[in-house]
Structures are given as C-alpha cells and as structure tokens.
Amino acid sequence: MTGLIQNEWMKVFRRPGTYVMIGLLLIMTTVAGAFIKYQESGGTVPDNAEWKRGLQTQNESYKKQLEEMGETVPRDMKEQYQREIALNEYRILHDISPNEEYSVWGFVSDTSQLIEFAGLFTIIIAGGIVASEFSWGTIKLLLIRPLKRVKILGAKYITVILFGLMLLAVLFGYSALLGGLLFGFPEKAVPYLYYYNGTVEEQSMGFHLIAYYGLKSINMLMLATMAFMISAVFRNSSLAIGLSLFLMFMGGQVTRLIAMKYDWAKYSLFANTDLLQYFEGVPMVQGMTLGFSIIMIAVYFLLFQALAFYVFNKRDVSA
C-alpha cells in the first residue's frame, strides 16, 4: 500500500501544475500579509481603557432590541445576540479586553479564508486522479498488476487526502511564520472565547486555530471526496472538477436559500459541512445539532465512497 501511495504521490508531484498550486497559495498568503501590514501601519490600537463600559452599553442595546421586537425577532438574530451578550458578559467578568493587538494569531485566523483555495486545488487533484488515468490510457497498464482494484483506488483516495492535508499544513505553517515575522507574537497569551450550548469557555489560541482549521477543512475534504467519486464513476475530470467547484461556491448559498423555506434543507450536504456554525454562529436550520451534522457527513462520505469503489471495481476498462 505504501508503494502505491508513493506512486500516486510521485505522479502528483512530477507535474508542474502541482507546484503552481502551492506557489499560488504562498503568494496569496504573502499578498494578504503585505496588505494587512500596510493597513495596520496606518492606524493604532484604539484606546482601550473604557472597553468595559463600551461592552456594557453594547449589551444593553442588544437586550433592548430583543425586548422591543419580542416575538417577531428572527431566530438566528436572537441566537446571535444572545451569543454576543454572553461573550461580552464573560469578558467583563474575567477582565479580558476585546482590544487585543493584531498578532500572528489574528493573521493565521484571517488567512484561514484561503482554505477555500486549498480546497479548490485539492478538488482539482481529486477530480483528475482517476479520470486522468483513463484519458492518458495508462489505466490499462495500471489495472493489470497483481493488486485488487480496491487497493489501487484506496491508494488514490489516501493520496488526495494527504495532498489536501499537506496544503493545509503549508498554509497554516507559512501564515504562522509570515504572521510571526510581520506582526510578532503577543506578549501574553490571550485565550480564545467560544460559546457553545449557552456557556462561554476559554481555549488556548493555538489549539483554537488548529481546531478552526480542522473544522473549516471538512467542507473541502467532503467536496474533494465528491470530486474523487465523480472522477471514478464518470471518468471525466472536467465534470468532476467543474461540478465540485460549482457546488463549493454555490452549494452553501443555495442550501441557505432553501433552508429559509423548507426544513429538509438540513439533509443537504452543505447544510452540515460547516461545523463552525455550532460554535461561532447559528445552525442553518433550527433543531440541527452537532451530532446530526456529523452523522450526515458520515452518511454522505460513505455514499460517495461506496459509489466510487463499486463502480470502479465493476467497470469494464475498454477506453
């Protein structure tokens, strides 16, 4: 199996396109760093002696708005306000100022937006990894080895996942390095506050960012799995890449639109891939829980894999 993964890895990394992807990711991170650095030098951290009073007034206005609107307040707005109020109260109580200086952590958190690009590149690799063998004609030589097809496909999927994880590691490592150089490390460790199930808890910043990356990359890994499945089933890399990218950019939006009207939107893959909604935001459909989303993700994952492996194993290779 290691040999097979080595093979796939070699085939990915002996193509110049792969380096273009990694290069683009690094360039985008660098540009983002330069931009933020340039902006930062213009302004200074606001005067923060009065932050407690500021938060109190903010909370009062939130509460007032909630009371005024009473029953008519939209569910997600209400939950959003409750979350803000709880976080602010916690800050006042434990003396944690919201006005922290922009540091490496802020930068790493900002560049996590680029995970979308890492996802895009992983989808490109996933969409091509099976389909290309067919279009190159090399599938004929690949499948006449004394190995079960399942193993060959498995090695390909593992390679896709490893490639995705590598891109994430590169992004995280490079933005931490660049952020550290440009913005420095904070003098004292500032904890990260998160609100889950009505309580506020503290978390170390490093741990928070890794978890944040992990949660954000679920979407990307699921879409890469889908691209991989389409690639294996339809042997068409353009279809695999095109459809997956379209869903990556539109899937969330469309599901959100449907969710406004229909409850069944919660069974859509895109309603569930964003697990951050349970920690930092409001679930897309009322009644969705973390457990429900994890089960849905697992169901979709198994569905994609079953399809890919079944079709690939049965296929008559006659192209």
Added chain:
Amino acid sequence: MDTLVEIQDVTKVINGRTIIDSVSFEVKKGEVFGFLGPNGAGKTTTIRMLVGLISITSGDIKVLGSSISTDFEKAVSQIGAIVENPEMYKFLTGYQNLIHYARMSKGVTKEKIDETVELVGLVDRIHDKVRTYSLGMRQRLGLAQCLLHDPQILILDEPTNGLDPAGIREIRDHLRMLARERGMAVIVSSHLLSEMEMMCDRIGIIQNGKLIDVQHISDFVQGKEKVYEAEVDDPAKAQRLLKNKYPELPVQITENRMLLPLVRDSIPEMIKDFVQADIKIFAVREVTKTLEDRFLEVTEYKGGAEHDRTDSK
C-alpha cells in the same frame, strides 16, 4: 509441452450484443500465438478479458491453473501485457515509469529494472522524459514494463502498430527470443498478416467474435505441397498434357499462365514433359501461399454470411 493459458468457452455480451462468442483455445510454453482478425472482430476484447480489464460473461480463462476472474491477483502476476498502445506517464522519465510499475509487483529489485532496461536497449535514454521518446522507444519501454516481474506469459495487443520496419523487426526478434530462450508463452494480436507469419508459431483467426480457425503457421508456409506458376505459350496444350499424367490435379489457367499445386520433386519431371511436347516455357516459379490468402479464404468462406454485422470497437 505444458499449457500456460487456457481460454475455455469464453463469451462476452455487452448491452445484449454478443461481442465474443464461445472462444476457446490454449497457449503453450515457448510458443508465440498470433491472434488474427479484421478490425473490430474482437481481438482487443479477448485480450482485455485475458488480462482482467473487462469481465467475462460466461466461460473462464485460466492462467497456470488460476482463474482470471476468481483468482485475479495470482493469475495476473504471471502476465505481462501491453494493451493497445504502450501508454506511459509522459511527464515521468522512462525509469520512473518502471519504478512505478515495479512497486506494484512483488519482489522487483533495482537490479532487475536495470537488467530489463538493458535487455530492451534503452540504457541511453532511460532517464529522459517519456514525452521525448519516439514510438519505437515507447514500445520498448512498454516491453520492459511487461518483463519486470518475470512473467511466464506475455500478451501484446498490436505490438507493431505504427512502428517502422526496423522497429517491427526489433520487436519480432525480442518476442522470438523470449519464447525460445525463456520459454515464455507469447500472445500477440494483429491485423497485419505478413507480420504474424514471421512472428508466430500458431495463429487463431477471429471474426465477428468467433474463433474460426486455429492453425500452425508451418502448415501453410512449410507444407509439402505448394502452388507453382508456369508461364507457357500454349496453356491449353500444357493442361492436356498434365491431365494425362495427373488426372486429379486441379489446374487453373489464366491467359498464358497456369497455376498448379505440385510437390517440389515433380517439377523437373513436368518441365521435361513440356519440353518434349515442344511447349515453350518462359518461367516456372513458386507461388508461396501466404497467410493472407489463407486468411481471406477462411474469413470469406466462414464469415461471409454475417457480413453486415457492425464492428464492436
């Protein structure tokens, strides 16, 4: 001689159409078996079934006793194959391609790779990208890829397709050598008859998915009886003369030539008779009955009725 590959009553049906219809044959150790047929007759389909790329609808293929469908890994580990063109990863070097395939079989050492590269004569260019290879070199790399794991059976689909005469000769010599010296069973397919004639020991002729004939090449080419063509001034007279001597002989006459199937030893006799009868002889030459004639004979005779069937490619 022991049988290495057994094709037992193999049938392939795709979308209700029978592409291959109960084909059976076997290939023995040290033998080059030619698989001959017009385009779309089912050569490639059969070969794909042989290497497990497509499933078998009914029947079975046994490689050294292991079934390709139920015991794929064991059966295929004895097979080295090129299916259609030797498609390699163009962005890798020849050597990286070989490493790639070596990792997929058990026990292929670095030395073995080097040895194979030397055998196919690619030592100078093996570290260049396959993209820069000529077709002949790709074909040789394809052959190297087949031989890495020391298989006992070599299967090549149209191995000489697109090669120049030198390349064709090279491949032919390689195959003969592998069959003779290593005792491998080689199965090649082609629609080029002259090619097969020089390469194979036995040929199977396939048309419209049916194996219509399996013959030893020597049966046609080195048979005792050959066809001779005599060019004379008075064929009618000559025919009468021959009729007296060999009443059974089917003599064909075309203008001033006559075709006569005769044994070599009786040719001088015939010439003597002609000369005594005052028939002018301009030429007597041997017409080698080629595989091509045989092939056309066989396919026309047996496949003519189903002529309107479409190709299965």
